[in-house]
Amino acid sequence: MRFYILKKSVVKIVFFCTLIALGGWYIVNVGAIPTTGKPLEENKLVFHMITSEFKTTLTDGTEIEAYRFDPGTITVPKGKDITLSIFGVNGSDHPFTIEGTDISGVVKKGEVTLINTRFDKPGVYQLICTTHSNHNGQHSPPMVAYIYVY
Numbered sequence: 001m002r003f004y005i006l007k008k009s010v011v012k013i014v015f016f017c018t019l020i021a022l023g024g025w026y027i028v029n030v031g032a033i034p035t036t037g038k039p040l041e042e043n044k045l046v047f048h049m050i051t052s053e054f055k056t057t058l059t060d061g062t063e064i065e066a067y068r069f070d071p072g073t074i075t076v077p078k079g080k081d082i083t084l085s086i087f088g089v090n091g092s093d094h095p096f097t098i099e100g101t102d103i104s105g106v107v108k109k110g111e112v113t114l115i116n117t118r119f120d121k122p123g124v125y126q127l128i129c130t131t132h133s134n135h136n137g138q139h140s141p142p143m144v145a146y147i148y149v150y
């Protein structure tokens with residue numbers, strides 16, 4: 001087994017280089033805003049969603065489209081008052097229900113629909129557009145968003 005003995009000058013250089021690197025890191029990060037944590041839980045939670053549409057044409061000329069709630073999944077703490085704010089962008093109107101609740105309504109193009117609610121039981125609730133959720137053999141997936149309550 002071999003042991004290396006470092007000269008004092010080498011130790012000093014390594015020490016000062018480390019010090020300079022840490023100082024530089026500190027200067028660069030002063031005023032940095034943390035991007036994690038739970039700032040949203042301080043106040044009432046508002047989840048902003050939109051209705052959107054994807055459309056394309058296949059090589060054989062077949063046109064396919066899909067409507068979506070975007071974001072398609074939100075995470076909600078149980079027992080907390082929340083607001084779902086859904087802005088209608090694509091599609092004239094989207095009648096919806098939230099499975100497992102008595103919540104229903106319509107999102108209309110150019111309008112904001114607000115849903116003030118609270119989920120007391122954990123689980124996954126589906127926000128479903130009743131117009132765009134039937135699988136009738138076409139190339140269209142259901143228009144659904146998943147509300148994950150924990």
Ligand SMILES: [Cu+2]
Pocket residue numbers: 067091093094095129130131132143
């Ligand atoms: Cu729809």
